[in-house]
Amino acid sequence: MIQAASMDQRSFRKLLSRNIGLPLGVGLLGAVAFVAVINYLLSAMQWVEHTDRVIGNANETVKLSIDMETGMRGFLITGDERFLDPYEVAKPRILGSLQSLRSMVEDNPQQVDRIDRLMALQRAWNDFGNEMISLRRSQGDYQASIGNGRGKRITDEIRKEFDDLIITEQQLRMARTEKVSTVTVTAISAFVLFIVGLSALLAYLGRRDLLALSANYAENLQAQQRSAQRLEHQAWLRNGQTQLAQQVLGQLTLPMLGENILRFFASYLGSVVGAVYVRDEHGRLVRVACYGLSTEAQAREQVESDHHGLLAQAVREGRLLRLDDLPEDYYRLSSGLGSGLPRSALLMPATEDGQINGVIELGFLRPLQERDEELLERVGGNLGMSIESARYRQRLQEVLAETQQLNEELQVQQEELKTANEELEEQSRVLKESQAHLETQQAELEQTNEQLSDRTEALDRKNDELSQAQLELQARADDLQRSSKYKSEFLANMSHELRTPLNSSLILAKLLAENGEGNLSEEQVKFAESIYSAGNDLLNLINDILDIAKVEAGKLEVRPETTQVERLVEGLRGMFQPLAGHKGLAFEVKVEPQVPVTLFTDRQRLEQILKNLLSNAIKFTERGQVSMNVSFQAGSGIVFAVRDTGIGIAADQQQAIFGAFHQVDGTSNRRYGGTGLGLSISRDLAHLLGGQINVDSSPGQGSVFSLILPERYAAEAEDVEPQSLRPAVDALPPAPQAPLAAAKFVAEDECRPMTQTPVGAGGAAKKPLQAPDPCGYTDPFAGSTAPT
Template sequence: MGKKLAKATRFETFGSELLDYLCPLLGAGYGALYRSGGQDGQLIVIGSYGCEGRHVDQAAAPGALVAQCARSGQPIALDALPADYYRIASGLGDAPPTTALLWPLPGIDGVAGVLELASFRRLNEVEQELMTQVTQLVGLALDNLANAARTRELLEETQAQAEELQASEEALRVQQEELRAINEALEAKNRALDEQGNRLRASEEELRIQAEELRTTNESLSEKSRALNEFNERLLQFQSEIENKNRELEAASRYKSEFLANMSHELRTPLNSLLILAKDLADNREANLSAEQVESARIIFESGHNLLRLINDILDLSKIEAGRMDVQWEDVDLANVTAAIERQFRPLARERGLDLCVEIEPAAPPTLYSDGAKLQQILTNLVGNALKFTHAGSVTLRVERAEADLLPAAAEPADWVAIHVVDTGIGIEADKLARLFQAFEQGDGTTSRRYGGTGLGLSISRGLARILRGDIRVRSTPGQGSSFILVLPRDASTIAIDRAAAPAAHATATATAAAAPQTEAVTQDPHPPAAPVAARARAAMPPDDRERLAPEDVRILIIEDDPAFARILADMVRRKNYRALIAGDGESGLELAAQYRPNGILLDVNLPGMDGWAVMERLKAQPLTAQIPVHFITAADEADRGLALGAVGFVTKPATREAIEAALGRVLKAAAPRRPQRILVIDDDDGARLAVCRLLRQPGVEVTEARSVADALQALREQPHDCVVLDLMLPDASGFDFLDRAAELRALPPVVVHSARELTREESLRLREYTDSIVIKGAQSPSRLLDEVSLFLHAVQRPAAIATPATPQPADLAGRRVLLVDDDMRNVFALSRTLKAQGITVIAAQDGRKALAQLEQHPDVDWVLMDVMMPEMDGYEATRLIRSQQRWAQLPIIALTAKAMKGDREKCLEAGASDYLSKPIDVDKLLSMMRAWARPR
């Protein structure tokens, strides 16, 4: 056994073999061997006996009994161990030992370790003597093992260092070889440098000579550079002058366009009265004019119409030049456009003995994504010019796919269409082609010219073509005829605008919304200069019939600021035995509408103060006036906007007598009691049909049901209907078949397609022949369906929006309260005195913060008159803070301002004001406005 222990080289091997020998020899059931050398004086277990599956401290702490034995160097014996101290287990059972023994293991420099045994008996004297000798030997053996371990570590470290040294020597050898090679290369380079130095010394003399020559050249260049700098300075000054001139020209062009637009609009007002009166005289209703006088009136009427055409051309040109021409992008059917042109000019061509031909090549696209109205205007100008300058032969309108030589670079011919207008007329001289499209340029501009015209048509046409992302080309041979070619993209949305080719069109064609603020001033109902407005506002309006009204009288309210035209409208109303009420501004019109409840209203847009759009919105917002039919008669060319607001019609000034009589007829027809309106609902799904019928059934509306095409056609034969709600999937035929067959019976009423079926492009185009209203069944379809039907039937309204009888408006303003917010005490005093005379209680505040405090103290005020310009908190901020509280969300707030600048009204309304009035305050207008906004008590 001693030989075996002597061969052990590892602590663990030594410990295991020692305990495996001693424990059986001494009858111990447990044994553990610890060695010194752990951190913080701990003893490390290097062997154990009888401890399989049991815990043995791998490191004994300094306070433990094992550590105490090592520290004291004395054996420790424990007898009569408790039952839970430790249990010695075997396959047959386990039991606690009766004694535990710990021996220190002396080494050369101190205790080398501790041996711990546990047994069921105490050791006898021989065994104790044996352990005394064994512990000495084991201690020395542990020291030897520790020394051997340290020796091995040093040997391994030495070997590692030897290997590193060998690697370093190899690296050094390689570096020496590299340095030797580098030295050889450097020696070669030195030799080469010596040779180069010799050559450089030879070149220095040459360079010195060249430097002398360069000095002379530099002096010459310096003189030239100074002269060039002086020239550049003059050039920059010239460029600056050109830029200033360009800005002046742009400003002059803009001012000219705005002037033309405003003057074109302003001319319409007197021209409106002139045309109506001239037509009335020419008709000679009372037969009291001579034939010569009738002819004179007719000449005045025709001359006025010619003047109107010129004004329209000037207005179009000014819109194009100013970049304010609106574009309505849509799918345009070319066959429909060319058919309309043919219908328009066929009688004129026949009268002049010319052939008018329309050709559409098969390769041409059937539709364009463009603006149909502007496309038709361009072709009208081109075909009209061709007929005017052609005396014999023909005029041909041909649609084909564009040729490559007509297109911009890199454009695909398949993506473009060319519309040719070819004539066999007089042709155009080559020297006139370059300026043909300039404004007021004519083919024959001499004093003896044969052909009339202003020379605006081609300029307008090219401007419109460029707005539509295209252009107009011209080819002509004098004496043989001309060909004007309109080139347009199939889909204008994919074409970028050429800023250089169409500077005026750019702002509009990209998106009219970008120029909306400027466009309003021209395209919506441009306000004329301040002086004419003020003059019309001050002019005395003609007397009306309010003093002679009887309950049974039909009364028409005329809201028009032009006294002459108001008198004409009143006379036409009286000729029909109706009564006329006249208001010269929007506020007065609202007051008369609420007081007299007219049968209809004729409304102008261009009114002083509140414009016609605002009047229309207020009329429709008040339950007392919401159902009164309103017809616009105005110079503003915005029929879509007027109809969208709920007008029954729209006539653009100058208006003919027939147009005004037709407007009166539409108003009275809308106001007259009508039969219940009928809706035909066609759907084979009983549940869906019942749901739609319940949705649409309202007072004054009859709903007829049909579950098949045959039932629907029979319903249409029995009685007329005002609207049809159609499902496309029916049991006996499709919805398309129904539309085709129903159109043969009688005029088809408006149709709303209500179907769950997804439509193909061809099916959508086929439906467009009958309707643009298509509602796909889904979660939002009931609301959409009701909206679409409501466009056709004024009686169909949302249940929540049905007007209920309202409390009549007060006859006066006595007993109400107003909060007057103004920092100028003179204004507060003057307005308070006026309002108190009406029986109104006035509460004053000097700024926005005090106004909010007054509202807290007096929450029952009926109005707030809010000055805009105030210290600390202005009227805009105060209005926003008032509106931010739900309890004051409906409180009428009338903004008062002394600026009266463009956009003030919109800014006040955006902040939350109910209405707007500029200073100096017109008391009558203010009281009228307060009456209009007075809430029921």
Template sequence: MKIGIRNKILFGYVVILVCLIASILLISNQISQMQKQRNFIINHDIQVFVLAGQVEKSLLEMQTGQRGYAITGSNDYVNAYEVSRDHLEDDYAELYNLLSDNPSQQDKLQSIKSSIDNWITKTSEPIIRLKNNGQDAQIGDFYSQNPDAAAIKSVRDQFETFRGTELNLTKQRAASLDTQNLSLRYTMYGLIVLTTIIALVIGLAISKSIVSTVQQVIGNIKAMTSGGNLSSRLNVRTNDEIKELAIATNGLLDVMEDRSWVQTGINTVNTQNQGISSLEPLGETFLKNLADMTDSAMGAFYVKDGDVFVKKAGYAFGTENAKNSFAYGEGLAGQAAIDKKVVCVNDLGADYQPISTSMGNIKPSSLIVAPILYKSNAIAIIELSSLGDYQQKHIELLEALTESMGLTVNSVLGQMEIKRLLAESQAMTEELQTQSEELQTQSEELQMQSEELQMINEQLESRSEDAEDKSKELENAKEELEAQAKQLMASSKYKSEFLANMSHELRTPLNSILILSEMLAENTGKKLALEEQEFAEIIHSSGQDLLNLIDEILDLSKVESGKLEVHFSEVNAAGIPEYIERNFAHIAAQKGLYLNIDKSDAVPDLIYTDEKRLNQIIKNLLSNAFKFTSEGGITVSIDTIPGNQIRLTVKDTGIGIPKNKHDIIFEAFQQGDGATVRKYGGTGLGLSICRELAKLLGGSISLTSEEGKGSTFTLTIPVHPDLSAITEEQKTQLEAAAAAEIKIAPAITQAEPAAEGNAFAGRNVLIVDDDHRNIYVLEAALKNEGMNVISAENGQKCLDILKTNDSIDLILMDIMMPVMDGYETMKTIRGDYKMTEVPIIALTAKAMKNDREKCLEAGASDYISKPLKMEQLLSAMRVWLTN
């Protein structure tokens, strides 16, 4: 069952969310229990203290009312006394019921109540009765004994004991609550650690399945571009997009390996055949090379002689049942001569010529017959047989060799004919000399011999004309060989096209990986843990490294094919130190290295060069210097040298380069040695690109270095390059690029700034892309900006949407799509649909030369290459939406 990367990531998030929810529920339950205990303390213990205080207060108020009445005789004091007594009874009953879970405290309350009742019975009530009876003298005698002081003090002491006991209980409950709180804290720590471990395991598993395969793809790309081993294949066990990438890469490797094998075979055969001037050794050499490459056990080489083909050479060729010649249409070989096509039979009958060995004869299993063509005519036939089956690459090799071998065979035939004519001419010259001597001695036969001589001269002139025709044929053969050489040079364009297509295939999934990982790393909703955010940043960084590698390979391909554009303009040389300081000072500080920049006053303020390519060279040289330097630092010197040239020197105190490696480090994918690659990383493309860029700028790069003592790279460029050396094709390219810049510049200039607020809110955008991953990523990003998103998976569906929806504010158009591509779709929108106002931003993963111009000519308003950077895309959309 196929489980995509997105589903794996979502599964990981679901697992983490389940863990988090379970943790929250567990913690919530414990918090609820603690809340109940806290509420008990608040609602029970505090109320106990309050009621105990109120009972004690009511007792004192009763004492006050009783004494006030005894002194004044006012009924108000009696009433206050009765009210306080009622309050005392009520509060006591409530307090007693509140302590139903504590019999010991209830016993204390009963003891307190007994003391109060005893005071009321023996002290308070008797005084009130005496006052009611007017016995004031007895009241005075009663008070003189101070009978209620001890009773009241006893009650208050009992209350103090009661409250102390209750206070201890409250402290015990608070301590229990603290214990539960500590337990809850440890539980939370444990759940956090468990959730973190689960997230790490899932994140590492998913990232490993992605990164390991991407690294293998990078290795295979290096093998493709550097002519390395193409036999390794990717083996992915997961069933997701990474497996699809691996399958596509393996398919490309199969094609590349077969084509590399065919091209190597062509070069080998053409090289081995050089210098051969007769048919027999040519046929033997040709058969031997083909037998080795196609695993053939026997072969024969036939050359056209009149209306038949005659055997000129053989390879392990027997004589039993074998033919030394055949005519057009006779057998498979004769039919192949008529059809001018390679014929392959992998299941031969029993009557075919057996293969002879020292131990007997062996029946061959397969046969292949290939015509050798010259000017679309078969001039020779190759016939091979094998004990095994012939493969498709064997057939492709023979098909590729039919015409080039035709040139070689025709050239040999021409040389043989010239030799024959020269021999005849020499013989006739000798004959003329003999005849001349006879004329001198036989004057009487002068007239007759003169006529014969005239006839001979005419024959010689005719043969001389034939020789001139043969010379012309040789010249034509030379031209055809040159054309063949051009075809071989043109075949190198396949590498550039392959890299472009490979760039598209890799940039498409990279687009989703980079944007999604960037969105996750931003953690806008604060839903990711710190570790998860770091995982997303690592994925984004790895994807960006892969993108940089793809860009470097494309740059190298453009340089090798001579199609890398340069734009010469005035450049402020004083800004070079500032550029170096701005980009590398912080690196020096981080590594604890010094960075010295020395610019001579003799350097002119303005130079004429390509600033972008110059900065690219400087950046690569300094990046290498910092990479291979761990102590000391880097010194950059800028001065002038004779010949109106600027010299920029980058000197480091790093590991240095052995002298025997000084040349190879400027080759693609090369570094000092394998250990350097493993320790310091890198693709080995930087110096190769720098060298080619320096040539394009009219300069050069040199190296002086000693292992263990640092390296010095010196870049020299002219202050004013000789533009006359630029080819017409390069001038045309520069003019086209400049025209494209001018074409789009007015539209961008006419756009000031976006209005305050969100320029995207409520706007309608149509995304046209056949890759659902790209649609998913863009939909998520644009909906976060408040936009309404509509999608179409090809150009035809885009047009169907535009027929019924006239409220589209902006279109994001992919270029390479099935059914109808982006170019045709944009032309239809601008032409047939008359929609000239709606902005169209072209998005493509191919990003090759002239793509920008083609998009603008087709009707695009702007052009952005994949993988997309959301800031760049949103900035461009904001400009066009506010225009």
């Protein structure tokens, strides 16, 4: 056996060396050949790419030659120097391109000679071209030189040489490509044939050696298999003994011990039915556990006589009984899926010190095997010891239970006596504590009554003082409200008296500043312009104060009318486009398609709000753009969104800016001017028109002010009909003005709140003032006064 194994090992090593060494060698040889082919292909590809570069450079040089010829021809025909641009660009490059082309074909003497001829021809053509251009510039007879055909012959020779150069390179590329294909196909075919032949030889030799080795290995494997079966059988027996020992360990009663034994045999041997019988003190066999028995079988007598039956026979003989081919009436197995008969059974006595103290009966649905009997014979003694130990533990537990019961009865009696004594002591202590607690409560109640009486008197005094303070505060609030109302009514009623004299002064100052007669000095004109500028600022301030006073006094009237949205937007575009352009800002106005054509609201108030928002946007924006977008939101109305890229507003100031006389920069040296009333008036006007103004801004990111108005103004139920029913007049949108031109304004009548009408010059302001006024106002220059 050892000699055969040694020979097999040598044969196997020889086969292994050959079957591994040869493929490795062939693989190495193939890798070398593959690398050689790849290097050859790379070299060929480089030559093909070199040819492509030569052809590309040649075509580029031909293009330069054509550009020179075309430029010269255009100049000769037209005499325009611009036609010489291609000629001048290509002239310094063409000889350099030919020189580069010559260096690329140095490996081909024929091509080098051809390029040398091309360079000589090109120089000749360059001389010819320079000569023709000089003649054309000097108005010489260049046509005669062209007519002799010298330039055409040179050009034809150049083109022929270029064609021969390109054709030669294309032929070289084709020859190299065909050679690469031939070499590649030949190398691959030879390599494949070599590999196929070598593989066939290796397969034949390997199959012959493997068949010889397989015969020897088959014999060795059979011997090892028989040895492994014996070892497996022994391991199975030892494993069964170990697992059974684990099942019977612990403080187990006889029924628990019997159940563990039967569950182990059911899982390890595959028994389907079983029972454990233990001899009692009278020598009878008592069933303590069962497995797989039907309800009827479990209800039958659990005590078996030791004089009759197979159990008694197993006890008398003291050996394992094996039963095969059991009769049909022996026992019938049943389950939820069906029923059947056991085919075999084993009865094994359990012994302890030569005495039989129990019997284990097992039933199987399969024929019994020798290893089943061997395992049961080996574990019989262990099971007898386990049964005897369980019986000892059971008797010991019974004695301990009786002793413990007596101890518990004594403890119960002692506890009852102790509890009775404690209850008596507790009742006595509770009575004493109750008496002390009642005395303490009586003293606390007397003290609490005194404190409550004092607090009641103090609260009464405080309530009287609080009522007096509330009456005083209410009186002061009423006085303050009346004072504010009188102030607002006074300012609202003084609207015309304040603005009419100031407007007259502004018109006179503007007329003086224009110096139409030319009788004022330059310094006097500057004084007049200063008066006009300061007066305008004062007028704007008065207008804001009077508007907010009218809002507070409730005297601001709303005159709704049908307003063309597009016309309104165009008017604002014409007014603010020059102002934005003067600051270098982009200005954009956009009306969304879904916006209604008309809007029923007070056009004057709407324009006042939008002008304020746009003026603020341009004032607080140094660079970027200002835009107004008009859109429609279902359920809300028309939205006028004014967006800028200016300084922005912090979140904590976005509500405060709508307060009167409040600005984002409220310091004494603030950068931007204004009264701080614009947004406050705009918000009140928006509420008056049934809408609202929202703001969305962050510092440094710009702002978006959104005016949201209903499509149709609806007056509130408590509003009264205005006394003045003068119809509103739609003013045409003002024409775009020069960026530096200041608008000139003329006061309208007091029939509706003070507005401003732009005019072209100060002299033009006289006509609106001299025109008849429906409210009775006349020319302020005539010295008349407004009616009170």
